[in-house]
Amino acid sequence: MDIPKTYEPKDVEGRWYPFWESHHFFAPETQTDPNAPVFTMVIPPPNVTGSLHMGHALNHTIQDVMARWHRMLGERVLWLPGTDHAGIATQMMVEKQLAQEGISRRDLGREKFLERVWQWKEQYGGAILSQMRILGESVDWSRERFTMDEGLSNAVKEVFVRLFDDGLIYRGEYLVNWSPGLQTAISDLEVEMKQVKGRLWHIAYPIRNADGSLPEAASLAEAYAAANEGERKSGLLHTETGDFLVVATTRPETMLGDTAVAMNPEDERYRALAGRTVVLPLVGRELPLIQDEIVEKEFGTGFVKVTPAHDPNDFAMGKRHNLPFISVIGKDAKITAAAPEKYRGLDRFEARKAVVADLEAAGLLVRIEDYTHNVGHCQRSGVVVEPLLSTQWFVRMKPLAEPALEAVRAGRTIFVPENFTKIYYNWLENIEDWCISRQLWWGHRIPAWYTPDGDIVVARDEAEARERLRATGKDASVALRQDEDVLDTWFSSQLWPFSTLGWPEQTEDLKNHYPTDVLVTAQDIIFFWVARMIMMGLKFMGEVPFRVVYINGLVLDPEGQKMSKTKGNVIDPLVVFDKYGTDAVRYSLAAATSAGLSFALQEEKMVSARNFVNKIWNAARFVLLNCGEVLDAQQPVEWESELAEPMLADRWILSRLNRTTQEVNEALQNYRFHEVAAKLYHFFWDDFCDWYIELSKPFVASPEITPENTAVRQRIVYVLERSLRLLHPLMPFITEELWQRLPHRGETICLADFPRFDAAQLDERAEREMNTLIEVVTKLRNIRATFNIAPSVPLQAEIATTDASLSEVITRMEEPIKRLARVAEIKVVNALSAQRGSARAVMPGAEIAVPLSGLIDFDKERARLSNTLTKLTGELGGLEKRLSNPDFIARAAADVVEQSRERAAELQDQIARLKAMIEAL
RNA sequence: AGGCUGGUAGCUCAGGGGUAGAGCACUACCUUGACACGGUAGGGGUCAGCGGUUCAAAUCCGCUCCAGCCUACCA
Numbered sequence: 001m002d003i004p005k006t007y008e009p010k011d012v013e014g015r016w017y018p019f020w021e022s023h024h025f026f027a028p029e030t031q032t033d034p035n036a037p038v039f040t041m042v043i044p045p046p047n048v049t050g051s052l053h054m055g056h057a058l059n060h061t062i063q064d065v066m067a068r069w070h071r072m073l074g075e076r077v078l079w080l081p082g083t084d085h086a087g088i089a090t091q092m093m094v095e096k097q098l099a100q101e102g103i104s105r106r107d108l109g110r111e112k113f114l115e116r117v118w119q120w121k122e123q124y125g126g127a128i129l130s131q132m133r134i135l136g137e138s139v140d141w142s143r144e145r146f147t148m149d150e151g152l153s154n155a156v157k158e159v160f161v162r163l164f165d166d167g168l169i170y171r172g173e174y175l176v177n178w179s180p181g182l183q184t185a186i187s188d189l190e191v192e193m194k195q196v197k198g199r200l201w202h203i204a205y206p207i208r209n210a211d212g213s214l215p216e217a218a219s220l221a222e223a224y225a226a227a228n229e230g231e232r233k234s235g236l237l238h239t240e241t242g243d244f245l246v247v248a249t250t251r252p253e254t255m256l257g258d259t260a261v262a263m264n265p266e267d268e269r270y271r272a273l274a275g276r277t278v279v280l281p282l283v284g285r286e287l288p289l290i291q292d293e294i295v296e297k298e299f300g301t302g303f304v305k306v307t308p309a310h311d312p313n314d315f316a317m318g319k320r321h322n323l324p325f326i327s328v329i330g331k332d333a334k335i336t337a338a339a340p341e342k343y344r345g346l347d348r349f350e351a352r353k354a355v356v357a358d359l360e361a362a363g364l365l366v367r368i369e370d371y372t373h374n375v376g377h378c379q380r381s382g383v384v385v386e387p388l389l390s391t392q393w394f395v396r397m398k399p400l401a402e403p404a405l406e407a408v409r410a411g412r413t414i415f416v417p418e419n420f421t422k423i424y425y426n427w428l429e430n431i432e433d434w435c436i437s438r439q440l441w442w443g444h445r446i447p448a449w450y451t452p453d454g455d456i457v458v459a460r461d462e463a464e465a466r467e468r469l470r471a472t473g474k475d476a477s478v479a480l481r482q483d484e485d486v487l488d489t490w491f492s493s494q495l496w497p498f499s500t501l502g503w504p505e506q507t508e509d510l511k512n513h514y515p516t517d518v519l520v521t522a523q524d525i526i527f528f529w530v531a532r533m534i535m536m537g538l539k540f541m542g543e544v545p546f547r548v549v550y551i552n553g554l555v556l557d558p559e560g561q562k563m564s565k566t567k568g569n570v571i572d573p574l575v576v577f578d579k580y581g582t583d584a585v586r587y588s589l590a591a592a593t594s595a596g597l598s599f600a601l602q603e604e605k606m607v608s609a610r611n612f613v614n615k616i617w618n619a620a621r622f623v624l625l626n627c628g629e630v631l632d633a634q635q636p637v638e639w640e641s642e643l644a645e646p647m648l649a650d651r652w653i654l655s656r657l658n659r660t661t662q663e664v665n666e667a668l669q670n671y672r673f674h675e676v677a678a679k680l681y682h683f684f685w686d687d688f689c690d691w692y693i694e695l696s697k698p699f700v701a702s703p704e705i706t707p708e709n710t711a712v713r714q715r716i717v718y719v720l721e722r723s724l725r726l727l728h729p730l731m732p733f734i735t736e737e738l739w740q741r742l743p744h745r746g747e748t749i750c751l752a753d754f755p756r757f758d759a760a761q762l763d764e765r766a767e768r769e770m771n772t773l774i775e776v777v778t779k780l781r782n783i784r785a786t787f788n789i790a791p792s793v794p795l796q797a798e799i800a801t802t803d804a805s806l807s808e809v810i811t812r813m814e815e816p817i818k819r820l821a822r823v824a825e826i827k828v829v830n831a832l833s834a835q836r837g838s839a840r841a842v843m844p845g846a847e848i849a850v851p852l853s854g855l856i857d858f859d860k861e862r863a864r865l866s867n868t869l870t871k872l873t874g875e876l877g878g879l880e881k882r883l884s885n886p887d888f889i890a891r892a893a894a895d896v897v898e899q900s901r902e903r904a905a906e907l908q909d910q911i912a913r914l915k916a917m918i919e920a921l
Numbered sequence: 922a923g924g925c926u927g928g929u930a931g932c933u934c935a936g937g938g939g940u941a942g943a944g945c946a947c948u949a950c951c952u953u954g955a956c957a958c959g960g961u962a963g964g965g966g967u968c969a970g971c972g973g974u975u976c977a978a979a980u981c982c983g984c985u986c987c988a989g990c991c992u993a994c995c996a
Binding site: 896 | 933955959961962988
């Protein structure tokens with residue numbers, strides 16, 4: 001058999017996915033037991049435009065670990081894959097393509113354009129799906145979905161119509177976040193606040209005098225110069241010809257649309273001005289001075305200009321005080337005809353300059369401050385968002401949010417880690433209505449029709465629209481025009497947990513798999529997606545869509561920075577798969593993650609994971625090369641063998657394997673993937689490779705086939721095979737490869753039983769005895785290393801103990817100890833008789849001497865022993881202090897006191913021995 | 922402004938009421954027939970600071986300081 005010394009992932013990984021996929025191992029139907037528990041997850045659908053990034057790799061790895069684990073536990077597992085049509089992203093992609101051909105989507109027209117998008121989707125949309133196969137994801141491809149599939153589209157229409165009929169969807173003119181870059185409205189969540197260095201312009205508005213005259217600007221500069229700091233701050237400037245009030249703004253161009261000036265009703269400074277009006281500079285409009293709580297007395301001058309058509313707060317004030325709404329900035333981000341002629345057609349930023357210049361010229365700009373503030377940017381296009389009035393469709397969120405809050409409060413869905421519940425509550429408690437219409441072409445077209453008279457009919461299709469018209473006694477034969485807009489992409493994603501299972505049809509899948517068990521997702525889409533899915537699930541299915549929301553952390557670059565294309569620090573999963581092997585990357589992702597916490601992905605982590613994978617390969621290589629007769633039998637190996645009783649190492653590794661099995665199952669149950677990884681690492685490397693394989697070598701590596709040798713070979717194969725099963729969810733490829741080469745039951749390790757904890761296989765005595773062996777060997781090796789004795793030089797050792805069970809174990813294990821520590825002869829005695837020139841060591845209950853005539857450096861030896869002595873004395877000091885404290889004896893748990901006493905006695909014994917040794921030197 | 926999370930070995934991080942662990946890095950030795958992507962043995966830490974609760978605090982509770990995220994209507 002030819003097995004390479006170094007594991008080559010590339011030679012192995014490509015083989016297994018096609019095998020798994022073609023055999024449909026990942027379909028829930030694979031488990032035919034009708035009573036098997038069901039386990040369901042839906043994948044957060046990646047954008048069709050996307051390709052696999054590290055965030056996916058982490059998110060998908062975690063899901064795959066769970067899916068594979070549950071599948072191996074014998075459950076009927078469905079992990080449902082699919083993609084999202086990603087309205088804006090996809091449309092932009094195709095528009096870019098068109099731009100290269102020199103045409104726009106409008107040149108093509110809606111229908112042709114959509115054809116192009118579908119074409120694009122067919123051609124390029126599958127990239128991420130094949131990358132998911134490279135990662136090894138055990139999804140059921142027979143149930144793959146796309147948010148624009150016919151079935152899912154029906155679900156969207158159904159939900160829209162029902163929400164509308166329930167009064168939860170309405171259409172109206174409101175202030176929306178308009179993206180001049182994308183030429184569409186966007187939701188609050190799609191607005192990204194960025195800190196921007198700007199200016200705070202202080203503008204003086206003349207207050208109309210009681211006699212109707214206006215103060216003159218000419219005297220203002222003088223008045224301002226004469227004013228003290230307090231008067232300036234107060235924002236009220238007196239001149240000989242009358243008074244001015246000063247407003248502060250970061251967006252002077254919006255003043256063209258001002259329809260009021262506001263102050264706080266509690267503001268003593270301006271009480272006297274109640275009922276007065278001001279005249280808007282540059283425009284000449286007469287503005288009322290209104291009073292509103294929202295105005296902060298402390299900020300700026302305490303006066304706020306009110307532009308109801310271009311600011312969310314001002315919009316609210318406009319509604320409260322019945323102010324006119326004047327849109328001075330249009331959808332093209334240019335000044336409209338509602339503004340004075342001079343500014344019309346100017347871009348908003350050009351207009352800002354013009355307005356500032358004109359105010360300055362008029363002497364009304366009293367002050368300019370540098371000012372850093374947050375400005376909303378369009379998440380997709382990066383342009384500054386323009387709040388403006390527009391007719392859009394909205395979902396009324398409060399009535400939907402209430403049950404969603406209740407459900408989580410009642411624990412019907414829990415977050416892991418749980419602190420995300422607070423974030424969820426906080427958002428839902430303060431939720432605003434959701435603008436769902438988008439001025440795009442790619443997406444679910446809004447199922448609303450308009451009659452020539454302007455009536456609106458919401459219906460599943462045009463035929464139903466006519467029916468509904470008829471039902472209300474209207475003419476149903478008129479020409480109907482469907483709404484041009486499409487729905488926000490998240491409108492369809494929020495239905496994903498049930499639309500993918502066939503809803504609104506009452507399918508078997510829906511019955512079997514809803515609600516799903518776990519949703520694994522990143523924290524940035526809790527609001528976009530998770531909260532909305534819970535609302536929709538409750539509304540349309542009457543049940544939460546998932547029992548658990550596991551929030552995975554963010555994968556950062558090696559420096560701990562967010563990965564971003566602009567920074568150029570993105571690590572491509574495919575590149576590292578190629579470099580380190582997919583199993584290694586999966587393992588390092590699982591090992592690095594703690595729920596909800598971000599982590600830096602460092603090269604070293606993948607290197608160490610790759611080394612671990614290689615270690616597994618080589619341990620298996622050793623077994624494959626040396627256990628011929630067991631492997632040839634092709635019978636799955638049993639632990640119990642008539643050939644020979646298990647020896648200490650056997651009983652010990654079985655016990656350790658079981659403890660590990662218990663810990664791994666428990667950690668998986670609790671979503672503690674880093675713990676799973678760590679436990680398996682140490683079991684496999686430290687226990688299995690470093691001790692068990694080493695102890696088994698004389699039997700396994702011997703060319704002879706004796707009953708005893710065969711029994712040991714069977715047991716090593718047994719432990720390896722079980723270890724592979726434990727490792728499989730983390731490392732599907734190498735475990736399948738190796739498992740197939742071992743005697744096994746079944747077609748694939750994917751469907752093999754995941755080991756379960758069996759208390760009967762724990763063996764505390766074996767663990768205790770092995771610890772003694774390990775301690776003796778380690779002490780002997782330590783002596784060899786300290787005195788620089790070449791491995792080829794055999795040692796003599798004397799071990800003194802008065803503990804009968806200890807001497808029994810050491811005597812019984814004499815051969816392995818001699819071999820592992822490279823000792824020629826061990827004398828087990830009651831008291832050391834070795835001569836003065838010996839290196840010595842103490843361990844609980846025993847002491848060791850290695851005669852090293854001539855080789856020993858007494859100072860070095862004294863230093864080494866003193867070092868140990870200091871450590872032990874320190875520990876004993878602490879213990880004695882504790883034990884002499886009556887409160888400790890009285891209040892600490894009995895077993896803690898007992899343990900402390902035992903440990904103290906043990907330390908006293910060792911210290912006495914050490915002291916004697918040092919003196920003897 | 923509020924909220925959340927973190928500050929533990931040189932680095933990256935586990936742990937979490939009974940005086941500390943891993944990986945990498947470091948030091949010394951070792952090409953021993955699975956593996957140098959390896960083996961053996963080591964060195965290295967007032968667990969951010971200050972108070973409190975407790976017999977006992979790195980761990981629980983306050984406050985402070987740093988770092989990072991999220992939310993918010995301060996024009």
